[in-house]
Amino acid sequence: MVDSPSTDRSPEKLPVLYLDWDGVVNFFGSRNQYNKRSGFGYVRRGSAQATIMLNGTEQPYLFSMNWSAELLRKLAALPLEVVFLSTWRHRFPELLRATQWELDSYRILDWEDGPEGKVHSGKVAALLLDQINDPRPFIWADDEAHDFLTDDHRALMSSVPHLLLAPDDNIGLTGDDYRSMVSFLEGLGYGAQIKA
Numbered sequence: 001m002v003d004s005p006s007t008d009r010s011p012e013k014l015p016v017l018y019l020d021w022d023g024v025v026n027f028f029g030s031r032n033q034y035n036k037r038s039g040f041g042y043v044r045r046g047s048a049q050a051t052i053m054l055n056g057t058e059q060p061y062l063f064s065m066n067w068s069a070e071l072l073r074k075l076a077a078l079p080l081e082v083v084f085l086s087t088w089r090h091r092f093p094e095l096l097r098a099t100q101w102e103l104d105s106y107r108i109l110d111w112e113d114g115p116e117g118k119v120h121s122g123k124v125a126a127l128l129l130d131q132i133n134d135p136r137p138f139i140w141a142d143d144e145a146h147d148f149l150t151d152d153h154r155a156l157m158s159s160v161p162h163l164l165l166a167p168d169d170n171i172g173l174t175g176d177d178y179r180s181m182v183s184f185l186e187g188l189g190y191g192a193q194i195k196a
Helices: 031-037 069-076 089-099 119-133 151-157 175-187
Strands: 016-019 043-054 057-068 081-084 138-141 162-165
Touching (some): 016 119, 057 069, 069 175, 119 138
Parallel strands (some): 016 138
């Protein structure tokens, strides 16, 4: 039996959404493919400046993006603290400006690259440490980092209610994923706080 949560929507009191960006919000497939398979409309295109390593130095790079404004609006309305866990790291303010995503608050979780060939495995350690410091129910949406979860990681996560979403990077999060998030939050007693 889950205790009924308070109506406090302070970020530090809410369940957490650990959110990757590329392949999750920014989809890589065609708009036509997205429109057929995502369940969301209102697709936008834009770009944001990223940084890439070139000859051992960081260089600016204009990165193209495709996203659904409808998805961003729906995510912002969920009773979740958004915690970005992505290679974009400190560049998230620029992404939010580029996509015009209005979030009241968010955090950026920093992480170290894993070994070569498992670079994004570092996200797992960062998420687990964040949960050790402040255990709360969470959703983790990432198109590839779940591949690095071991049985030991899963055992550490088992004491906290969680939902893992691994979208197809051509489509990103879908309407079905969104409904899974809503069901998860309803199961925690947050149904009344979900804004349409």
